[in-house]
Amino acid sequence: MQNTLLKEYRQQGRANSTTRSLAYERLRRAIQKSIEAGALEPGHSLPSERDLAKLLSLSRVTVRKAIAGLVDEGVLTQRHGAGTFVAARIVKSFSKLTSFTDDLRARGLKPRSVFFEKSIGEVTPDEAMALNLSPGAKVIRLHRLRYAGDEPLAIERTTIPQDLVADPDMVEDSLYEALDKTHGRPTRALQRLRAIAFDADQAKLLGLPLGSPGLFIERRAFLASGRVVEFTRSFYRGDAYDFVAELQSDTD
Amino acid sequence: MQNTLLKEYRQQGRANSTTRSLAYERLRRAIQKSIEAGALEPGHSLPSERDLAKLLSLSRVTVRKAIAGLVDEGVLTQRHGAGTFVAARIVKSFSKLTSFTDDLRARGLKPRSVFFEKSIGEVTPDEAMALNLSPGAKVIRLHRLRYAGDEPLAIERTTIPQDLVADPDMVEDSLYEALDKTHGRPTRALQRLRAIAFDADQAKLLGLPLGSPGLFIERRAFLASGRVVEFTRSFYRGDAYDFVAELQSDTD
DNA sequence: GAGTGGTCTAGACCACTGC
């Protein structure tokens, strides 16, 4: 834990031979890496600011600056008098388009998918509408349970035009990583969200009591060209997610 | 300019007779007020950090902390070697959002409020933090049930600095309409949202079964000067609220 | 009461800007 952090900190120093490295940036990256590597798990505490300062031969002010950055990204949380902890809830920006897989990795969680379905078929009228496809077009359908480590987090149904991905088996964990290799990631998305209560099937899959609160999210993601790459309907566990949005208040 | 800032800083000190006030919060508020009062206009520069520190008998670190908060809200901008300036225009990427309330109006439904509480009081520590107010400052509290026609939709608790609205009775249905008549509407807001299950009291108020799904939304709305005008915690019926956002992929 | 984060100080050196 401390050792990993110290190692990462030194590593970060070496990384930038060309550029001058800032102590607080180095420490910040070191903490991030330690979390991603699993040395710091959600809910666990970091060494105290004073200990970190001593360990790394930094002043406490510098340590605080490094931590502050991660706190306002939602990666760490601090409790006065108690300590600094790796955030347990997943705070997801509702304004930035990020991949589920990347989100979890940034928090030191291991994303994993269990597929119920990976198939090719003809679009339904619904899907054709959502994806702007002609009737008769072929689509790939993914239906899966998404995990963070051993914890099921969400149920997800995704539909993708077949000409964009070709083979459903190209998608292992991350759709966006598969897209990287072909048409690139989407640059824009429209998302709609509401609260729901899980029905019997959903609750069972997620290991929650019937009627537990969750979030239903529907997303259409677009390529730079304007093409719809993805139509996804997800059910997220309410106890694991926080969504943050920055918005412009309407003139009316 | 400098004079106004100094005066505002002292003013902020007086507000809290009982509790200790934080220097960086005081300075931050003083800068905001100076902007609102027109003593600092967009594009103009602030005194240098060193000068501010000397003027207010603070350390430079403290002055920087006050400024940093306003910089990341987009109210001020800093240019290395040049100075600190009042932002000419706030350039940030916002999601466009439509709330259920907006949809209501668009659909011709009548929003209506039943108030449980409309009062004036002193800020709680929580509220002071959320609104960037000095301890001891007066706030208006609104606690209400919001309807669309005869359907209860949400339970809402709003806290507003008193100097922005003066009289709680000025708010009939829309807080923003009341603000139109005084300081103008907020230009930006930060929202955090998660799924919850309604407890007994909430369920009863909304006429729903215990444990029904809902959205808990916490919102802080800002004026162009960076001042927080509103801190609201709402509980929306899950079956009635749709949250729509457009997301952008970020290069960083 | 020991340990934690939260605030604050009075210095210092560096990198950049603009005259």
Next chain:
DNA sequence: CAGTGGTCTAGACCACTCA
């Protein structure tokens, strides 16, 4: 070149948490 913000230090005291 003088002046600015950017980084960093080595202290200090306070307020809070938890056993």
